Amino acid sequence: MRDEQGSTALHIASISNQTNMIELLLSNGADINSQGKDGFTALHFAASIDGKLSTLDVLLAHGADVGIQDDNGSTALSIAVGDNSLDMVEALLAGGADMKVQDNAGWTALHIAASSDFKYVAEELLAPGAGVDIRNGNGQTALHMAVN
Template identity: 30%
Template sequence: MEIMRLKPSFARKLNQDGFTPIHLAMQNGETRVVLRLLDVDNDLVRIQGREGITPLHFAAQRGDLDLLVAFLRVCPDSIEDVTVQRETVLHIALTNGNFDAFQLLLGWLRRAWFKDAFSLGRKLLNWQDEEGNTVLHIAISRDQSQIVGWLTKFPLDINIENRSGFTAFEILENEANLVNEAPMRRMLCCARARRPWGLRRPLADYLRSPVGIDERVYVYFIRQRSRITTEMRAALLVVVVLLITISFQTVLKPPAGILLDNTATSNRTAPTNVKRQPQYLTTTLFMLENSLKLLMFFTAAFFFAAISAILYLLPFGHFVLAGPICRNTCQGFCSKIGAT
C-alpha cells in the first residue's frame, strides 16, 4: 500500500495476464486490500483488465454483494462500463447465474436519484451485447420467470430484436423445454409484448409487395400533414378551437325554438293577472324532442371531428400533452350532452 501511495499509477498497471492489482486482490479474496486500494483511487473500479472486465464486472461475476455495494457507492458511473463483448454488469450477473447480484443491481437502478438516473436505467436495460441480446432475452432463454417479472416492471423496450431478428416473445416461442413458459408468456402479454405471427417478412419482400388501400390512405395523410407549414398549422388550429367553442356553446345553451318551457304547459289554469313565464314557439312535444336529439347528434359529430382535426394538425411529439387535454374536453362535452 505504501507503493500505491507513493506511485498511484502503479495501481493501473496490467500484468502479463491482463490483470491489475485490484483484480488480483479480488481473485485471492483479499477484500480488505481491495477497499484500501479504493481509498487511494476511487476510479480503480472502472479500470479494465483482460477482455474489458472491470472490478465491478468481476464482483458481479462472482456474486460478491458486499463489493458490489462498495463499488457502486464510491463510483456510481462504473455501472455504465461494458466489456469487449458489449456486456454490462447486468449481463454478466445474469449470465453467471448470480441472481442476487442481479436483483441488487436492479434495486440500485430503481432507487438511484441522481441526474439522468431514469435514462441511465432505461439505457442499461435495453443495452444489447455482441449478439444483440438484452437482459430480457437472456432471462427468457435461461427460464428465469422471476427475473422476467422484475424486468417487465421497468421501462424497457420489450419488443427489441437481437442480431438474429428475434424479440423476447419469439425467443420464448422458439425455446423448447421451458418449465416456466406459461407464467413468462402471461408476463410478456401483460407488458404488451409483440406476438410472433409466423415468419417475419424481410424488408426487401415488404417493399416489393403491393401497396394496400389502407396503407395508401395512411401514406397520403402523412404526406399531406408534412406539407403543412407552421403558419398554416397555427391558423387552422385557431379556427378549429373556435369551432369547438361553438359546439360547447350549442350544448350549454341550445338555440331558441327547440326548448320547451314546462311551466307554460303546467300552469294553464293560472290566474290571468299573474305574469306568465315566456315560452318558445313550438309545434308539438314530439317534434321538440326529435329536434333536440338531432341537434345534439350533429353537434357531437361536429365536435369530435374538430378534436380529430386538432390531433391531425399538431406536430409529431405533442400527443403526450394534447392527449389528456382532449380526453378531458371530450368527457366534459359528453357529460353536458347527457345533462341536456
C-alpha cells in the first residue's frame, strides 16, 4: 500500500526515524528496496535527513541495496554527501556504497563534495580508487569543481 506520493509505510518510518517500526515492517515482509514516486528507497530517505544514522544503520543491517539510484541517478551516498553528513557517508561506504557511481549529470559523490567545499566528506571519499579522474557531463573532474 502506498500514499498519494508513492511512499510505503517503510518509507514513512524511515523519514520519521522510527527504527522499531522499520524492524516490524521488515520482519513482516516489507520490501526494503521498494522505490517511491521519484525512485527514492527507504535508504535514500534515511540518508536525506541528517541525524538519522540509527535508521540508516538498521536498513543497512537488513541488507538495503546501497547501489539503487533514484530518478535523477542519485544514490543514498550522493544524497548523504550533498547534506555534508560525514557519519552517514562513512556508514554507507562501510556498507559497500560505490563512490564512483555517476548520477544523470555525470556527477560522482566526490564531484558533489568538491563543488560544495565539504572538506571532511571529500577527504573520506579520497580513498584509493575514488575515481578522481571521472568527468561529469560537462567534462569536469572533481578537481575542476574544487578550484572553481
